[in-house]
Amino acid sequence: MSFTLHGIGISGGIAIGRAHLVSHAKLEVGHYAVPPHQVPEESARFENAVRTVRDELKEVRAGVPAAAPAEFAAFIDLHLMILDDSTLSVAPRRIIETEQCNAEWALKVQMDALLEQFDNIDDGYLRERKTDVLQVVERLMRALSGQPGYIPPPTADPELNLILVAHDLSPADVVQFKQHHFASFITDLGGTTSHTAVVARSLNIPSIVALHNARQLIREDEMLIVDGTQGVVIVDPDRRGLAEYELRKHEFDLGRQKLRCLRDTRCLTFDGVAVELHANIELPQDVATALDNGATGIGLFRSEFLFLNRSDLPDEDEQFEAYRQVTRDMDGLPVTIRTYDLGADKNTAEPQRFPTNPALGLRAVRLCLSDPQRFLIQLRALLRASHYGKLNILIPMIMNAAEVTQTMHLVAQAKAALDERGLPYDADVKIGGMIEVPAAALALGMFTRKLDFLSVGTNDLIQYTLAVDRTDDAVAYLYDPLHPAVLGLLAHIFRTAARARMPVALCGEMAGDVSLTRLLLGLGLRQFSMHTAHLLDVKQRVLQSNVAALKPFVTKMLRTHDPERLQELLERLNA
């Protein structure tokens, strides 16, 4: 039966394909004590689950069509082997018996121990088998909960048009999808500017978050239409619906192709104002798409993604190679690399503290400064890479002058260390700060004298100004870039920076929202940095804009506090 689900579209376009449900074995698992007399029963329950999964896998193995790729059968065999290994089929039973706990908990404890061992393996191939262990554990968890199993594909094939359906995904999960070819992904949770959504946008596939019950209502292999622009998922569409969306998809893809001819066009407004369009990237390999979409610089390299999905920290040489690669690949164009913005919703595999309000806690520059030795490793790596092109260093979430002073002191220390080692770097490397906290925006003068440039992180600036958690879909409706307080802060930032002759960019999601391009131009922004998927749309809008004519509208927008009137003015601005 066909039905429709509504969420928040975070990346436009239409995908038509089959559902692939993903769950995460690392998700919360209940822990409860089992009375001694029930321990044999609990142990038998676990044994049953192993049997069920074995039968399921054998059944799937038998059903593999002869024409299927050979890896598919090998993949199932591998899972059977993992399942039958005593570390998975026997050890949890011992845990149930010695700790007198439920089977799910015993399995999780054993899984954690196994995964840790995998992290310490040097061989890349073997280390990758960690995912297979996780998938087998997921099957066992599902068998324990009485749900039928499923087979995740080894690597999604672009031809299959798989649509990933998840309850929730971490930014680290999403960044891993970059290596696979999914047609789309949809989740139950998530806000529009959560880091998960931000990374999802960079995949340039239609995606929707905040669907609430999608993971529960959609079945494996069910036909889905995902309209990322409207935030709508049609489950099991009828023939007419399918035909209509195929047509819309074709039109959308055609429009994208047409935009490509703007790639090398100079980005000037209609009245000749030059505008820089830079790209936001998460990994060095994203540079190719950035250039392919006409980016004239990297405005934000979120370096923290080098620290995710691993158990160790990247050392100086590894970081240096990554930063040098980006700098070299950009071939003299500016590359702004943000020092690691970890904490809040982006965490390494290191043991974590779990503060009550992680977004207000030890994240970004606060975390960098909390461990100067670790921070110095990154600063040295960045400085070394600065020798190979035009590299700028960006400090995330600055809030007070001391953070800048301390960072500058560490930069000087890193330079001295390189001098001692006789390693070259750009002595004139520019250091900028991200304006993401209202306090920093209001007291901007504190930074204009100390830094070389600023970059406005509106994702966080809005979160902190409106007290709306960007990761919480329950309050996503309150997340409003057009709130007069946000517009007022932006106007203040651009005005103050202009007076101080300080370059200022904007690298939050607002920069890639084509409906806000003219508003930002009218506010004085001349350097936008966004995910590559939006570069050409925004360029087209810039080319069709007349800054002189925009200004009076924007001045009116800054004076009104009535949301309807604001919306009306924005529509007129974009007409």
Ligand code: PEP
């Ligand atoms: C921002 O906050 O706007 C920003 C660009 O940084 P991030 O989204 O990574 O927090």
Ligand code: MG
């Ligand atoms: Mg931020």
